[in-house]
Amino acid sequence: MMNRRYPELQTSETDTDIAIVGGGLSGTLAACLLGRAGYRVTLIDRHRVFPQEFRVEKIGGEAIEKLRRLQLLAPLSTAAVPFDEIVNMHKGHVVDRTYGQHYGFFYNRLVTAMRSALPETVNFVVGQVRGLRIGAAQQQVSILGRDEITARLLVIATGMGDTLRRDLGILHRQISDRRPLAFGFNIRPLRSNRFRHTALTYHGDGDGIDHLNLFPVPGATRANLFLFRDPRDPWVKSLHDDPKQALTNAFPSLVDTFGDFEIGSRIDSWLTDITAAGNCRQDGVVLIGDAYLTSCPASGLGVSRLLTDVERLCCAYIPQWMTETSIDHTRIATYYDDPEKLDMDINSARMTDHHFNLATKTDVGWRLRRQFHFVRRRVLYGIESISPALAAKLHQLKTIRARSALRSAVLNSKPMA
Numbered sequence: 001m002m003n004r005r006y007p008e009l010q011t012s013e014t015d016t017d018i019a020i021v022g023g024g025l026s027g028t029l030a031a032c033l034l035g036r037a038g039y040r041v042t043l044i045d046r047h048r049v050f051p052q053e054f055r056v057e058k059i060g061g062e063a064i065e066k067l068r069r070l071q072l073l074a075p076l077s078t079a080a081v082p083f084d085e086i087v088n089m090h091k092g093h094v095v096d097r098t099y100g101q102h103y104g105f106f107y108n109r110l111v112t113a114m115r116s117a118l119p120e121t122v123n124f125v126v127g128q129v130r131g132l133r134i135g136a137a138q139q140q141v142s143i144l145g146r147d148e149i150t151a152r153l154l155v156i157a158t159g160m161g162d163t164l165r166r167d168l169g170i171l172h173r174q175i176s177d178r179r180p181l182a183f184g185f186n187i188r189p190l191r192s193n194r195f196r197h198t199a200l201t202y203h204g205d206g207d208g209i210d211h212l213n214l215f216p217v218p219g220a221t222r223a224n225l226f227l228f229r230d231p232r233d234p235w236v237k238s239l240h241d242d243p244k245q246a247l248t249n250a251f252p253s254l255v256d257t258f259g260d261f262e263i264g265s266r267i268d269s270w271l272t273d274i275t276a277a278g279n280c281r282q283d284g285v286v287l288i289g290d291a292y293l294t295s296c297p298a299s300g301l302g303v304s305r306l307l308t309d310v311e312r313l314c315c316a317y318i319p320q321w322m323t324e325t326s327i328d329h330t331r332i333a334t335y336y337d338d339p340e341k342l343d344m345d346i347n348s349a350r351m352t353d354h355h356f357n358l359a360t361k362t363d364v365g366w367r368l369r370r371q372f373h374f375v376r377r378r379v380l381y382g383i384e385s386i387s388p389a390l391a392a393k394l395h396q397l398k399t400i401r402a403r404s405a406l407r408s409a410v411l412n413s414k415p416m417a
Contacts, residue, residue, distance in 0.1 A: 016042040017322065019141050019151035021129050021164065023050065026289030026306045027157030028114045032072060033314040035122035039322070042149055043118070044141065048126045050111040054184045054268035057222055058215050059303045060102035066307040072117070079113035080105035081216040086199040090374045092252035096381030102199070104217040125149070129164060136283040136326035153318065153327055154285040160294055168282065172275035175349060178356040180210070180272050182297045183225040183239065186265035187214070195221060195259040202251045206370060209250060210298040210359040214258060226298035228359050231271060243267060272297060274352055281333045288313060293345055296352035308344040
């Protein structure tokens with residue numbers, strides 16, 4: 001594969017303004033925004049129809065608001081099931097209920113729906129990228145069996161599993177020794193045609209289990225289980241051997257609260273390495289989503305973080321870069337150093353440690369902290385049922401304190417790349 005810089009090129013004529021390699025969620029969303037803004041965009045992916053993969057399957061809160069702000073919520077709604085209440089449990093008891101818009105979906109169907117929203121200014125190319133030549137003035141993308149594509153800017157949105165970054169000297173370094181393990185599978189109700197609740201989240205208790213999510217997706221009820229355990233752990237084997245028994249043993253009163261069930265599909269799994277890209281401040285090329293920084297799936301921040309990447313890059317920086325004669329590494333660095341992006345990246349790393357500690361630590365301090373965490377939630381839920389106004393003020397105070405702590409962490413941090 002090629003990896004040569006060529007700053008000597010003088011021409012500004014290119015086949016496309018922006019080439020995006022990777023047609024998953026990050027790349028497709030970026031292509032939607034940039035194409036809508038009038039740029040000539042070429043989106044390149046190996047798959048004409050995105051394959052079934054176990055990735056993010058539920059979003060809510062901040063991610064929904066960002067999609068609405070970017071006018072990308074409509075495609076999501078065609079591929080997902082909306083729900084607005086989640087029952088939260090811990091140690092066999094209901095802790096509280098979460099209210100707010102959420103969506104459940106299968107990842108490949110979401111990507112397909114987003115691809116259907118691509119504007120006509122986006123050229124979708126099916127093919128495997130075999131080589132890159134990058135520079136401040138022009139990028140060349142070699143595709144197996146096709147003509148080369150030239151672009152002014154190259155966006156890499158290939159997630160965690162490609163070799164292109166390595167060919168450019170961009171290597172991912174591990175930033176945390178936490179390796180969250182996620183499982184996804186369908187469940188079906190027994191002795192009834194429906195479950196007692198639309199969605200349920202059951203939190204672990206220091207045994208390496210972070211939480212279990214049960215929620216609706218098109219045509220099914222989906223289970224997402226998040227652990228901080230070694231894949232060779234005997235409990236993980238028991239989950240594959242007898243998943244229902246493993247779940248009912250780990251989550252007391254699950255059947256009584258949600259309803260009896262059986263496993264309705266194969267059990268998918270995904271082991272995540274928490275890594276960040278290094279040496280990525282290069283001329284003419286920029287990384288977004290998991291290609292730049294991976295997120296802990298247990299934190300639920302993955303989609304919000306990739307949306308921050310996409311929004312800041314496509315709405316704040318690319319419009320500036322496209323007015324320049326070249327896009328060198330100093331301009332690329334402004335995106336990676338964007339305060340809003342840094343906030344989200346650091347919060348993502350911080351939440352990985354928080355979920356790991358809450359799920360695994362068994363010393364007295366963390367047992368007390370875990371107990372206080374759920375007692376506080378029960379108290380707030382009780383206050384909310386009596387005085388919603390007072391509960392809202394307490395939630396606001398908690399949010400302000402969390403943001404203040406995050407801002408302090410950002411100010412004292414160093415760039416990741």
